[in-house]
Amino acid sequence: MNIHFLGTSSGNPSKYRNVSATAVQFERYKTWLLVDCGDGTQQKILQAGLPLYHLNAIFITHTHGDHCFGLPGLLSSVSIAGRKLPLLLLAPQSVIDFVLHALRLTEVELGFELQLKAWEPLLESAQALQLEQCRVTLHPLQHRTASVAFKISESHVPIRVxxxxxxxxxxxxxxxxxxxxxxxxxxxxxxxxxxxxxxxLCWRPRQVVIAGDNENPNLLKSACAKVDVLVHEATFISADLQRITKATGHSCAKRIAEFAERLGIPHLVLFHFSARYHGRGMLAPLESEAKTYYHGQLTLADDGLSLHIEKQFAVTESKKTRHP
Structure with a gap:
């Protein structure tokens, strides 16, 4: 199982980081899925070597533009890449409306069936979504607008007698x-x-939780049971968050680190960093704060980082591109 971090900035891109996008891929399948699609995600997908033709599902955590503005262009490029099989878009209804209007106004005709599914009914009914390669459940978060986390669980693990x-x-x-x-x-x-x-089972199904913007990690307590990796925002350090007078709807490194430590989550990945921490060495305060409160395996994701979760649950990191 591979997790590719395509965009790790919050709000706006910078010279070092693009806005939110994360890809998930299983070794036994050519297909892969995308969580969030900020502007510029197409370029990051190309750099990661992920074939557009095999993208079979896109999940959007919430309506803010840094998580969805890249959708119309990406869907057009997937069509140009020759995809004929259906592609699922699971998103808030407002994001679906945005995509449909953008495609219509720019006269884009897709060469595949775009399966549109609003996640609000799934969230209310607590239904799971079964894809070819995984099972997906949705978990509500706390942000300035409705936001969710996706728990992605490996399906169809081989069975031996x-x-x-x-x-x-x-x-x-x-x-x-x-x-x-x-x-x-x-x-x-x-x-x-x-x-x-x-x-x-040849191995226990691997599970990862990828969270959208969220100021209350405790909402993920049930979702994180037996999870291998939690991917969660750490937009600020605690001191900077306290200095901001208006509600941000975001978490600091301390808050999510304390949560992960309390639940014994084996691997915590932080991303969605404020632009004030971009640049060489500027993530050091975030890393120091997280390590003070969390003692498991910690990763601060850069654009281009890939995590491989082995079947024996050893997590390894690789980097396709170098960033300051």
Missing amino acids: FSAKLRQQGIPRGPHLALLQQGLDAAYAGQTLLASDYSY
């Missing part, structure tokens, strides 16, 4: 074996072979 156990019990090969390999109970010689006793 305990062959030695079957041999020891004198159970030969047969149709029952095929059922067990699908994770299903099977009948054999008048008894029921429970899949839980005779089969197992």
Whole structure:
């Protein structure tokens, strides 16, 4: 499982960071999905080597422009890349309206079916969304406008049977074996072979939570159960956030670090940094504050950073491009 950070700035782009966009890719599938799509995301996708043709879903966390202004251009480019299969856009209804108006006014005709789904009904009903490569649940956050986090859980992990156990019990090969390999109970010689006793997942499904803008990390307590990685904003350090008199709807590094430490989250990734911290060495106060309150694996994401979550849950980092 790979997480590609395409844009890690809040509000506006800078020389060092673009606005919000994060891609998720599973090794067993050519397809990949995108969480948020700020202006300029297309260029970052090209730099990351992600094929537009295989983009099969886009999730938008909330309506603010730094998370969605790149959508019309990206969809047009996906069409030019030759995609014919449907592409899902899961977004607030207002973002869907924005995309439809932009495509109509610029006379763009897509060469694929754009499947539009507003996330408000899904959020109210607590329904999960099943894609080819993963299962997605939505979790409400607290921001100046309605905002959500997406919990992305790996689907279709291969199943193996305990062959030695079957041999020891004198159970030969047969149709029952095929059922067990699908994770299903099977009948054999008048008894029921429970899949839980005779089969197992090759690895525990990997799970990541990618949160939109949010000032209250505690809202993610249930979503973060058994999660491998939490990706969350840290727009400010606590001292700077306290100096801002108006409500920002954002978190500081201390707030999210304390939450991750309390829940024992193994890997915390911070992003969505205010432009006041962009540039060489300027993230040091954020990193220092987070490390004071969180003692797990900590990453401050740069544009171009890729995280690979191994099946044995070792998380490795790589960088396609260098940034100050």
